[in-house]
Amino acid sequence: MLYFRESETLLRRVVRYAFLLLALGNSAFATTSGSVEVAWNPNREPDVTGYKIYWGESSRQYTSVQDVGNNVSGRVSNLTSGQTYYCAVKAYNSAQQESGFSSEVILTYVPDTPPADNSSRIVLLEAESGTLTSPAAILGGGTDVYVDSTNFATASNGSTTLSFNVDTAANYHVWCRVKAPAASSDSFNVSLNNGTEQVFHVYGVAEPTEPRSSGWIWKRIHVAGGDPRDYPLTAGAHTLKFRVREQGACLDRIVVSSNPDFVPTDSLARSGDVLALTSSPVSMSRTVGQTAFFEVTAAATGPVSYQWKKGNVAISGATGSMLILDQLETGDAGSYTVTLTRGTASVTTVPAVLTVSSSAALPDFKVAKMTMNPDLTVNFDLSGGLNSTVLVYASANLQSWSLISTQVNSTGTIRVSDPGAEGQTKRFYKIVTQ
Numbered sequence: 001m002l003y004f005r006e007s008e009t010l011l012r013r014v015v016r017y018a019f020l021l022l023a024l025g026n027s028a029f030a031t032t033s034g035s036v037e038v039a040w041n042p043n044r045e046p047d048v049t050g051y052k053i054y055w056g057e058s059s060r061q062y063t064s065v066q067d068v069g070n071n072v073s074g075r076v077s078n079l080t081s082g083q084t085y086y087c088a089v090k091a092y093n094s095a096q097q098e099s100g101f102s103s104e105v106i107l108t109y110v111p112d113t114p115p116a117d118n119s120s121r122i123v124l125l126e127a128e129s130g131t132l133t134s135p136a137a138i139l140g141g142g143t144d145v146y147v148d149s150t151n152f153a154t155a156s157n158g159s160t161t162l163s164f165n166v167d168t169a170a171n172y173h174v175w176c177r178v179k180a181p182a183a184s185s186d187s188f189n190v191s192l193n194n195g196t197e198q199v200f201h202v203y204g205v206a207e208p209t210e211p212r213s214s215g216w217i218w219k220r221i222h223v224a225g226g227d228p229r230d231y232p233l234t235a236g237a238h239t240l241k242f243r244v245r246e247q248g249a250c251l252d253r254i255v256v257s258s259n260p261d262f263v264p265t266d267s268l269a270r271s272g273d274v275l276a277l278t279s280s281p282v283s284m285s286r287t288v289g290q291t292a293f294f295e296v297t298a299a300a301t302g303p304v305s306y307q308w309k310k311g312n313v314a315i316s317g318a319t320g321s322m323l324i325l326d327q328l329e330t331g332d333a334g335s336y337t338v339t340l341t342r343g344t345a346s347v348t349t350v351p352a353v354l355t356v357s358s359s360a361a362l363p364d365f366k367v368a369k370m371t372m373n374p375d376l377t378v379n380f381d382l383s384g385g386l387n388s389t390v391l392v393y394a395s396a397n398l399q400s401w402s403l404i405s406t407q408v409n410s411t412g413t414i415r416v417s418d419p420g421a422e423g424q425t426k427r428f429y430k431i432v433t434q
């Protein structure tokens, strides 16, 4: 039986011991849509029989409750993507007397299969499809149809103006398939949406050491010095105008891309839908209970759909650019692929192999008091591994890890700070003991 005074004690102990484990950015812990797992250290009162999780959209104004029985973790469910929630826990005894609330954590649910990444769109344009002004002319044959200035007597105002749409506001770069006379460098003037003309140095000042070619090359429009020129575009219609400056300069194709890593090649389809992988899932080894994370990125002429497979079997609901498998079991081991589709274009990744080994006996590490501070750094208390050296690594993708803390746990608990969490949508931690 808990009397009021003892309940006060219980409250204090809940505050002291029942700190919530916050699933930061939640991806590490979210397994099904709209839920995040939280956990806490057990209350030490002898007659505690269970716990309740409370959460709501305002601090200390809880609108939902979940009785999790005598477990020290539970799942906060039915969350709306992007909404911030406040969460605390109470302990109760056999008489259903409840303690006060624990400290509070803030959760923002981010889906573990977010909508397709729109940041990798490309638009493919043929220079000859633009509005031409004389003396620019369409020449060539077969697939090499292009805008030509070979017949110019001198530098001229011949141009092609291309209209296009982007469906996502982003910072874009422009690549051109061009042929420039061996003696020239500043071959075109380029203007966006009838704005100021800027010189496009195919060769010359930007890359003085680059060997010149008399054939077709792909060249990204850059500023002097070689950095790509930024084209911040709103969603909707735009124009690009290329005005030929030098006799002999030819322009075949233009790619407008929001993916900074995308480099076009001549294998791009001449028309229709274009889909090109820019990164593929990477094989990885995990132990039982851990989390695996696969990701694919691509450049395409519009929205891409995804379907992940394990072996030849489609994984239900795995239709985003990322696949997160948490609470791994040995049966999760296998080959994973994802098929991307953009209209008539489709590509399947090379299998990434997931190895899942049985977990060895490990120190009983526990994380508590995970806090996102106002400056967006994160810190938490880590118990376990008494008198051993504890190394903590952090990662945004479960592939690249950074050592953020090396401490000897001489007291039972160490405080770990992670200033690198700022700006991350997800964060994973790995603990190694020596």
Ligand SMILES: [Ca+2]
Pocket (backbone or CB within 6 Å): 126, 127, 128, 143, 144, 145, 146, 251, 252, 253
């Ligand atoms: Ca062309």
